[in-house]
Amino acid sequence: MNKILIVDDELNMRLVLAAMLKKEGYGVAAASNGSEALQILKSGPIAAVITDLKMPQIDGMELLGRVSRKYPDIPVIIITAHGTVATAVEALKKGALDYITKPFELEELKNVVSKAIKTRDLKENELFLPPEEIERGGIIGSSQSTMDVFHAIKRVAPTATTVLINGETGTGKELVAEAIHRNSPRKNNPLIKLNCAAIAETLMESELFGYEKGAFTGAVITKPGRFELAHKGTLFLDEVSEIPRDMQVKLLRVLQEQEFERVGGLKTIKVDVRIIAATNQNLLQSVQRGEFREDLYYRINVFPINVPPLRERMNDLLPLVEFFIDKLNRKLGLAVRGMDDTVMELLLRHSWPGNIRELENLMERMMLLAKRPVITTGEVPPEFQANLQENAVAPSPEDKASFKDFMRTHMENVEKQMIIKCLEESGDNVTWAAKQLGISRKGLQLKMIKYNLRK
16 A cells, blocks of 8 residues: 655644555555654655645655655655745755645545556666766676666767657666766756656646636646756656647647747747757557657657667676665665676576666665675575576577676676775785685685785
8 A cells, every 4th residue: 555644744634644544545644744754754655745834843845855855756746825926936946746736626635646656666766876876987797788877978968959768667877867867958947857657647737837816726836847846957757658648739849949828828938958868669669550640750759869778689688686785785784796607597587677777676685685794695586596597598509608607707707806805805914805705814815916906
């Protein structure tokens, strides 16, 4: 059951919201201020946060900032009786999913919460190219397909060119979009994201273009749309194939003219927005089926970037495993050093339909189960091994030698990096480092000679 955290200093409002949400089948947690909310977030999984704007001590805007930084995958909805366009803009630019005002209709709340849950479920928060790595010229993985993506980002980021990112779910398309924005001249202006698959058809126009006060029932304030919020910055349209066909015409006009009107408005608003779109569908096939406009397809497909699935960049698997071990050790307070050769072989034989998200989830599970510093086959989930037996293709006889060479080279690289890390942490104390690695002092000295690590 999805649990929603309600944060409001008024008891009656907490009770009303809780009753509404429970009626819709959600679990509910409640806090009377931002401090209580942060404690609840530490204690267990929360699907979304609904917070009042005006509260003592930690107000809604500060809570939004803290949640966005520490729990970036949890959508936040701001709710207040003091709604203005300025506060709406500030909240949405700081990462709020949406902004609704008191009094509100039950249907409005239902729609916003439903969108929050869909956004969380659809969000691609896997690692592919961390923006900070791109900024300093580094990259996790060195396969040719990975380097092709890296070079494409470097080439297109400094321009205002529209980009279409293609790739399966779980490959990290959103992270590629962030890398493009962070390396562009617009990096100090907003990157506004909209997951088109999370928006109901009837709400798509107001999400994109905003609405005027009184435009429809429940429109009690004027609210800016995503295009307006992204002025001078970048608008990322994730799952762009999900935009309804009748809305595609209006989107095309904005892309061509860089102007639009809010729903219920007459004033034409001009914007300067760079568009990055992403899809896990074959848009050309959608065009041929009549589901996606051909003119819009060619308008957004100016500079395509194809993000490869993990099975096509298996040379990057080991660096990704090392990254996740380091990341999850810090996150979970563990001290896992690596995995044995048999486990690594299993990972290399898997087809990874869930891509990098699947890899991270598997790593977390195995590391939590690990009884020793090295992950063994005992920690590999039974369903993973069963699925591997059903779907994996064993190496052909002529491939076995190269496979063994591949494994040996990569495992030696892992061993070398582990030794370097332990020596650095020990201040080159060989006895201490050997103890941390679980080998004899003499054994470590021999490996240091092998890897040319002696000073």
